[in-house]
Amino acid sequence: MTALRTWHATPPRTAGSTRATHHPALAPAVPVMELAVGLVILLLIGLAVLGVVLTGMHLHNALRPSHARRPRGVELTIYLLGLPLTGLLLSILGWRKDWPEALEAGASFEDLHRPVASWHTPTVAALAIAGLLALAALRRSQRHQPPLVTVLCLSATYLAAAVCLAWLVQVGPHTTQSPLTALVCLVPFAFLVSTVDVTRAVMATALTERARTATPHPGVASTSAVDPVPPQRASLQGVLAWSEQVLHRVSRWPVAALALALPVWGVLTAVLLLLGQRPDSAVRAFLDTSDWTLSTRQSPPMVQLDQHYLCTVAAGGHRRLVRPLRRGVRHGHDVVVNRQLCVANAFEDVLAERLPRTHRAVRGFYDRCGLPVARHVTTSWRADAVYLVMKPLEWVFLAVLYASDDHPEQRIARQYLPGAPARPR
Numbered sequence: 001m002t003a004l005r006t007w008h009a010t011p012p013r014t015a016g017s018t019r020a021t022h023h024p025a026l027a028p029a030v031p032v033m034e035l036a037v038g039l040v041i042l043l044l045i046g047l048a049v050l051g052v053v054l055t056g057m058h059l060h061n062a063l064r065p066s067h068a069r070r071p072r073g074v075e076l077t078i079y080l081l082g083l084p085l086t087g088l089l090l091s092i093l094g095w096r097k098d099w100p101e102a103l104e105a106g107a108s109f110e111d112l113h114r115p116v117a118s119w120h121t122p123t124v125a126a127l128a129i130a131g132l133l134a135l136a137a138l139r140r141s142q143r144h145q146p147p148l149v150t151v152l153c154l155s156a157t158y159l160a161a162a163v164c165l166a167w168l169v170q171v172g173p174h175t176t177q178s179p180l181t182a183l184v185c186l187v188p189f190a191f192l193v194s195t196v197d198v199t200r201a202v203m204a205t206a207l208t209e210r211a212r213t214a215t216p217h218p219g220v221a222s223t224s225a226v227d228p229v230p231p232q233r234a235s236l237q238g239v240l241a242w243s244e245q246v247l248h249r250v251s252r253w254p255v256a257a258l259a260l261a262l263p264v265w266g267v268l269t270a271v272l273l274l275l276g277q278r279p280d281s282a283v284r285a286f287l288d289t290s291d292w293t294l295s296t297r298q299s300p301p302m303v304q305l306d307q308h309y310l311c312t313v314a315a316g317g318h319r320r321l322v323r324p325l326r327r328g329v330r331h332g333h334d335v336v337v338n339r340q341l342c343v344a345n346a347f348e349d350v351l352a353e354r355l356p357r358t359h360r361a362v363r364g365f366y367d368r369c370g371l372p373v374a375r376h377v378t379t380s381w382r383a384d385a386v387y388l389v390m391k392p393l394e395w396v397f398l399a400v401l402y403a404s405d406d407h408p409e410q411r412i413a414r415q416y417l418p419g420a421p422a423r424p425r
Contacts, residue, residue, distance in 0.1 A: 047085060051186045054078050058190050062197035072139065075194060079132065082187040089184055099290035099297040102327070110178060113290045113299055115170050120285035123277050124163055126268055131160020131191070138198045147247040150202055154257035155264045161195040163282070164188035170292045199254055206250045317383035328416025335416065340387065340394045342415040347397035349411065350404055 057074045095114050097103060103111050116124055134156035137145075145153075167188045175182040247256060269279050278284065286292075290299035328337035352359040377383055401408040 048183055051078075051082060051085070051183060054082075055186050055190050055193075059193050062193045075139075075190075078187065078190045082190070086184050086187050089180065093180065093184075099288065099295070099299045102299065112174075113292075115167070115289055115292050116285050117288040120277070120281040120288065122275060123269075123272050123281035124285050126272060127159050127163050127265075127282060130156045130264075130268065131158075131163070134160075135191075135194055135198060138202055147206075147253070150206075151247060151253055151257045151260060152264065154199060154202070154253065155261040157195050157198065158257055158261050159265055159268075161192055164191045166286050166294070168192075170286050170289075170294050173293050199257075203250050203253060206253075210250070317380050317387050321384050322387050329418045330416055337416050339412075340390060342412045343394050343397050343401070344390070345415045346401055346408070346412045349415075350401060354404065 054074055054077060058078055061074060093110050093112075095110070095112055097113055098118050099113050101113075103113065134153040138150065138153050138157070165188075168185055171181055172185055175185065246252060265282070269277070269281075272281070273279070286294045287296045289295040290297045322338050322340070324336050324338045325342075326337050327334045329335070348359065348363075351362065377386055398408075401411065405411055
């Protein structure tokens with residue numbers, strides 16, 4: 001009986017139903033968007049792990065003895081792969097606005113200003129590029145460079161290392177709040193490691209070359225020291241003779257590179273002055289900021305861009321088009337206010353005062369139809385389109401205001417001011 005009841009409870013299966021069950025068109029739809037987001041997250045996690053592993057390997061290689069053979073592919077991979085990925089990560093984080101501009105809550109991944117002032121960025125970029133080129137020159141030909149050229153390359157490397165150290169001091173403490181911020185510190189930290197490592201490497205190579213040339217034959221002992229001071233050459237005079245005598249001692253190279261860093265900085269600054277930079281741009285780049293460790297500026301309060309009303313969203317478009325006037329207060333938070341928003345809100349005030357029933361009907365219709373549209377306005381270009389679409393309605397609202405109010409401009413001007421009376425619903 002049990003088997004009979006089970007057989008009756010199971011619906012009959014036909015050939016057509018069997019094909020429908022296994023038909024691929026009836027399979028559950030794959031959430032493509034969620035899958036794409038998951039793949040992007042996995043890719044970011046993989047790149048983060050790769051960056052940490054490469055940086056750890058680079059640090060391990062730098063701590064090995066100078067005479068040990070160390071692979072150079074790790075360091076090259078860090079810069080060739082890490083620099084563009086760091087730029088991509090910075091664009092994702094959304095640190096785009098300088099300290100004089102007010103941030104809009106929720107407009108970017110992190111509500112923070114730029115850690116480096118944009119008007120001083122060319123100086124910082126020039127120092128970083130000069131340091132990378134100097135590092136490449138030191139890695140490429142350590143045995144065939146004159147001491148003065150080697151020390152000048154070390155000076156450029158030290159300047160770039162100072163920029164990296166300033167970046168780590170500026171951004172590093174924020175890593176406790178956002179783990180993603182730690183990823184933009186990997187390349188600067190790797191460059192500091194490279195600076196220490198290349199200094200040890202060039203000094204070790206120079207000492208090895210001096211020892212080899214001081215003993216021409218393995219069986220004959222040399223009476224000269226490993227690091228002798230050569231006599232003055234008649235062909236070298238002035239600065240060249242002095243630099244050769246001073247730089248002949250390899251142990252003096254780091255100190256000489258630090259001393260020559262200031263003249264190298266001066267030459268780069270003189271060139272950058274022609275491009276509109278200031279003499280102190282390298283320092284002011286980190287000081288003329290807000291929200292960071294070395295910041296000395298106070299930015300305006302954060303603006304809450306209301307994403308629920310078309311006119312308010314339109315105020316978030318490009319400034320040349322929507323022309324924001326000031327900040328206002330709506331429901332206890334700041335919003336961007338422009339002429340179109342004030343006119344629309346003033347028209348709603350008049351409608352609520354003169355025709356309250358009509359106002360409630362219009363407001364209910366707008367809440368049902370306008371809010372879903374407003375939630376899709378997530379870029380400045382879409383906000384510009386909404387602004388242009390609302391422009392004819394703005395003229396209609398303005399005509400009604402001038403026809404029904406004795407002081408229309410006063411009513412428009414007091415919209416969204418702090419302490420304004422609530423509109424009757």
